[in-house]
Amino acid sequence: MAKLEKDIYILGINESHTATAALLKNGSIICCASEERFTRKKGQWGYPKFAVHYCLQEANITIDAISAVYFGFKNPVTYVPGEKNQPNPYGGIIQAVSPHIKRILLFLVGLSPVFFTLYSFLLKTLYPAIAVATFERSYRKYITRTIGLPLTKIKRMDHHLAHAMSAYYANPAAHKLKNKPVLVITNDGYGDDVCSRIYTVKNNSWIEIASTPNHHSIGLLYQYVTEYLGMKPNEHEYKVMGLAPYASSESATEVKKLFRKLFWVDGLSVKSAIPTLGYYSFLEKNLSKVRFDAIAGGIQACTEELLVELVRNSIERTNIHSIVLGGGVFMNVKANKVINELPGVDSVFVMPSCGDESTAIGAAYYGYKKYCEGHRLKFELKPLSHLYLGPAFDDTSIKKSIVSYVRNKPMSFYKMKYPAKEVAQLLSKGHVVARLAGRMEFGARALGNRSILANPSNPSVIRTINKQIKIRDFWMPFAPVILKKLVNDYLIFPRQNGESPFMMFAFNTTNRAQKDMPAAIHPFDDTARPQILSRQQNPDYYDIVAEFERITGIGALLNTSFNLHGEPIVLSPLDALQTFHKSGLQYLQLGQYIVMKNKSYEK
Template identity: 30%
Template sequence: MRVLGISGMHSSVNFKKRVLPGLDDRHYRVVQGLDSAAALVDAGGVVAAAAEERFTGEKATGAFPLQALRYCLERGGIDLSEVDRVAYGFDYRRSELDDLSEYTRRRFDEVYSAEATRSQLHAHWPGIDWAERFVAVPHHHAHAASAYHLSGFDSALVLVADGMGERESMTVFRGENGTLTPLRRVPALHSLGTLYGAVTLYLGFEFAMDEYKVMGLAPYGDRARYRDRLDALARLGDDGTYTVPLLGENRGWLENETHAGAVRALTGLFGPPREPGAPLEQRHMDVAAAVQSVLERTLLHVLRHFAAETGLRRLCTAGGVALNCTANGLVARSGLVEKIFVQPAAGDDGSALGAALYARSLETEQPVVRMGMPYWGPEFDAEAVAKTVENEPGCTARRASGDEVVRETARNLAEGRVVAWFQGAMEFGPRALGHRSILADPRGPHMRDHLNSVVKQREDFRPFAPVVRREDVHRYFEVVEGAEDMYAHMLFVVRVKPEHRDLLPAVTHVDGTARVQTVAREDNPRLWELIGAFGELTGVPVLLNTSFNLRGQPIVRDPGTALATYLRSELDHLVLGDFLVVRDEA
């Protein structure tokens, strides 16, 4: 059975701009349906998956994933007529909430309804009976399936937390024998994801885009400073759930569209909000620390209750909150569960994959398998790379053997150069996992500042991740024994061992932690060999790994974008498959 999954709401942002002109630009991201993507699954597993942003260049776009769909069909070697189902990762049904105003009525019809998405499919593939093939999947079921069906855990507690699904913001499931059973739901009015997003707005960042900046800023803050005000953000209940009083400060549907009431309440608690681009004060760092503390405290409360109630000792998580790597690391260290699987595309791009997996599970019995690396995106052969680099003005490209690529790159890295690394099939999800990466020496005391200010052109408080061979991870990092594969997707913050923090300054955050990625030889042989070669030269088999993109740009997809990005950047070297590329001297 072949199932295509899709996510995103094509007109979500444009509808809001058209109907509510004059809002702050940041408020147009307070919408459902960003991060559109497509995925193809069959009886053998995941065939292809990619986010639409990688094709259009518009970061986090919610546009109908036409190019991602076409890619998935091409990789599967099929036409859309050969697909049994197209599964969509939302299942909105009209309710009284949609009749609150003319705006919300129109929004349901033009954005939220299944018909709005079916009309996009019909416009591009008019000859297909979509009434038969289209399946709307409840959003949290899609997220849950994306994690559970790829976890390898036959039975597990499954936690989905995000801004909101259709009407809920957290759902706890029991996953057993391939079936997902909801145990408890928390309504959207009490959303941890939206709370974190409202604080993101308050701190002058982009809603549904920059929450990871708040996570990175939090370790600079004092968690104790606002401890007496945390109950105003979230209150814990006796049944393993919670409430978020702050979001009740939004008065009416219009304030829900801007979170003006929530920001007003935050102003009363913590002082005036930070304007975008304004200097960061210690107060802002302390607010970031406070909301991170609330998120962690609340997640532990939920897991403590439901782990005890169900007796389940394995956990799967998805939804945007599952991308909070600091909270994931705390849960891993808590001892509440033995193993955790976080779906690497845990945001709404991953709901496309989950919708496909869920729809497949309804019609065919499938074993729960452990996924490997999410290298499900476009791949380019040597001929395509050669055409990209031949006669390109401004650079020189030389084809090398695999061993030479590894040795030459290791030497450049050991000598302090920054290398863009483009290999194999593109990763699915927000993390560069060794195929679309920028690599550097983690030992350089000034490397982090250089990458932030000159190469990536981003805020100086942002940390970078280390990548290490799986067999070496315990040497440098405090990870859970026996669960080394848990860290393959760069989704857990762990402690750097104290004796190595001065050795790894470029990847050790201010609080002595790092968002580590482990690499197994069978998952990525060339990266594994490169780390080893760098270790032979330096005595430290660890590299700095960050995504291959510049400020405001999605991670690069193809050789042409990779080369163009390199040539307009301050990157020292580019490796495109087997081609070593260097910028010509001016």
């Protein structure tokens, strides 16, 4: 094997929903951010030009230093709506006419399965030959012009392999599993003609053993249910999951039985009685007089059962007991909980923020693997020990932003001498504190650096936070951050040495947790979606929680994302100040500074 003689940079890109860029250097992801944080447009699609610029700036390199750019889709056409200044006429047309096409297709498919067969044939023949090929030519030209790299350095990969590689190689326990076989299972709405793939991996050798076509997608059914319940599809599925426990077991079971007639597991694949185009009509026909909570409970129970069967069958087929999961369906922490509790499962790792944003990381990993193979280099990757991969701001720039913003506003600020102690004191007195400090987290879940923090022992703080900023649906729980040393005091693990640093699992809670942090657990079923925090991961954040424990005896805080309802999580001090100003929040930590609203302040 040749030795590494220069730094190797690989840029991974997701251009679908929550467009994201990730930069890998010599096997390590050194920065990653989603475009929505820069544009302030939630779920931003398209080429993430601002995120790419950030990655280059963070690494202090020019585009010429990039060895290759990999995109996490082979076929991006239907995933990239026509954004301003981006040459995607097909995406724009699809976005404009898709509701009309959808109604026509649903009508035709309902008349006869022949129409679905014809649709599938056209999708696999004329569509790639005309739309995909034409779009790809214009898009590649746009990318080369925007990035400034030759076409030879711009490549695409299979979408589900990007999901799979992001999960497998990001796993902090990967070094322990290197010489052992691992099951990698992906599941999402759809991507590159499938909604699920199953791989076995050992010593970096990947073998695909099964896949499920996208016309049998449990992820899309969940998405359609979200829309049917009046919520925003591809965004509010977590609300359906949060609503599910409120359904009576009887009503949820009846709806689940209905969905199970529609879906079943056949070996290592999922099958459905009708194609995805018919799902919404199925809901309208069968659920028009069913309670909303029963529908949520039924789809959640169905999803859990199908995923458990898929995992159990995969274990039985391969005799592999270490599981890695990726793809947007596994954002469902309740389903992950059930999988984690399965007998015969030795370990489970779920890729953090495993929607399409994570494929940027998977694409970077894949690109580095291909580069090493092509240059006879030893292929080694460093897993993700944390997700603090976004921009940071020093005290000088923070102070400058504060001074400029608070001028002529009823606000004041000061520099803290002991930030952890002072913030913990505020929290212990019942105040809610927004926090921006250090590098921004990658992904959908705030992990302390762009968070709103509160005392979890008082249930009334839920109403306070919702009134001040979050405006969450009444059934939605908040989540805790818990000191790692106290996890067994608060959480019930299915096996020893439980880990959950990225909020990807739900757990049953102990009596002490229900006493100490009722505001940060699900009010109906007493489960929690925790961030389990060690000091190594984030010392400043850890010190706040530890100081709060010293004052109150509670080793946990309520932690929710720092954003206005419907907006992306804040990125910069200016974002934080504007959000703070528009909200009812009274305290904001910006690095070493505290910003306060004066008593005379009226929103």
